[in-house]
Amino acid sequence: MRFFPFVLSCLALLISVGASLYTEWAWIAIVPMALLTGFGFLDFFQTEHAVRRNYPVTGRFRWFFYWLRPFLRQYIVESETEGRPFNHEQRSLVYKRAKNVSSVEPFGSHVDNNTTGFEWIAHSAGAKEPAPLESLRVDIGGSDCKQPYSASVLNISAMSYGSLSGRAIEALNKGAAKGNFYHDTGEGGVSRFHKAGNGDLVWELGSGYFGCRAPDGNFDPVQFEETAKLDNVKMIEIKLSQGAKPGHGGLLPGSKVTEAIAEARGVPVGETVVSPPYHKAFSNPVELMQFIKQLRDLSGGKPVGFKLCMGPAHEFLAMVKAMLETGIKPDFIVVDGAEGGTGAAPMEFQDHIGAPLRDGLILARNALVGAGLKDEIKLAASGKIVSGYGMAAAMALGADWINSARGFMFALGCVQSLHCHKNTCPTGIATQDPSRERGLVVPEKADRVYHFHHNTLHALAEVIASAGVSHPYELEAERLMIKQANKKSIPATQYYDLLETNALIEDAAGTYLDRDWERANPNSFR
Helix, strand or coil: CCCHHHHHHHHHHHHHHHHCCCCHHHHHHHHHHHHHHHHHHHHHHCCCCHHHHHCCCCCHHHHHHHHHHHHHHHHHHCCCCCCCCCCHHHHHHHHHHHCCCCCCCCCCCCCCCCCCCCEEECCCCCCCCCCCHHHCEEEECCCCCCCCEEEECEEECCCCECCECHHHHHHHHHHHHHHCCEEECCCCCCCHHHHHCCCEEEEEECCCCCCCECCCCCECHHHHHHHHCCCCEEEEEEECCCCCCCCCCEEECHHHCCHHHHHHHCCCCCCCEEECCCCCCCCCHHHHHHHHHHHHHHCCCCCEEEEECCCCHHHHHHHHHHHHHHCCCCCEEEEECCCCCCCCCCHHHHHHCCCCHHHHHHHHHHHHHHCCCCCCCEEEEECCCCCHHHHHHHHHCCCCEEEECHHHHHHHCCCCCCCCCCCCCCCCCCCCCHHHHCCCCHHHHHHHHHHHHHHHHHHHHHHHHHCCCCCHHHCCHHHEEEECCCCCEEEHHHHCCCCCCCHHHHHHHHCCCHHHHHHCCCCCCC
């Protein structure tokens, strides 16, 4: 029976050939039967795949259904809340808000609100009218910053030109300009497409120093100063690590270094470029602070900060000690959760390296508050946040604003086909294929980016108004309720060990971070 389809195709081919002697229409059957028979012979004699060798012709259906599986699951099998990385309910929410249509849901929640870990915002009997959206902003810039920046509480997280198409980058930037929020360049440099929409930019510097890279791969202060002083560049962000693959370097093959990519990254066309897993401009926390000061001076006093996915507690505490020792403080810190996305990363890194956003955010908040630094250093959160509730919850726990990457990709039309690393993105977003990129119409998608931002901010305003406050910074952690395994629900202030101001300075031994604080060395990441 294993060979029956193969034998049947051979017999059908012979019959078709015989029939062609009597009727001119027999060729219609000859062509498909000849193809099936040819595939059968190839399968039977090839040595690479045992399934095809043992099941000629029919064995090929395994690969077809394997290819079809994610599409069947996403569109037919999955429930509203099952899908990963983003479920159908999350994607649908972004699509509706990006299209500027109603995103209300009928007949009740799809979420089981009796499971362990379920969260909600405790509303107030003194609820307020939602605040005007233009008030939902945060001022970034410490005492050493000469050009502070007023940022929206929702912005586009780091995505490089090269990972995303030029049209996708341009649409994001035009949408950001229309909505008065910022667009993070990603570590691939400030490209012509980032400048096309005249939107505010945060220039991200990774270990490759793209856009300010010397021929030997080191940091070039002259090139940096030239770009950092552009009017569109509002802040500088040093990337220590990213959520999806923290501690993992990168390699851009020369075949992908086109003229436009080479222009943005400051590298020769066609030359393979390596981004090491570490920075060459500094090697310890004190040197990191000195590098921050150098960038701030070169940029003319613009806000400078860093982004990281949280590792060991003592490493981040060492950075905090370096701030106290040198008196140099970053203007902001972006905490990237391990649930963050990327075009492609090893499974081990995506699943098991780096702290999830909530853990990293709590540590960063406690370290800055405990050292008395939180008032000067703003804190951002990035990691699968696409809703007003997700924003409110993170901000109740210490975040001053939210960055989103995949949320804005969905706004552009991403369908989560998971082809980001294959250059075959069906929506023209994560590809450099001109024939696929042409499907993305910039003005249309820029409007969707704007609408997603606007409508999500409106949802945030409604959420925090229900708790009786007008701005997210007024939302206290005790308003965030969390259900425990014993089915009792407690506020986040009890669920998490949130430190009081100056707790690490005055009585580190009395905190859960006492051992890590003692181990933290401002002159070493070890």
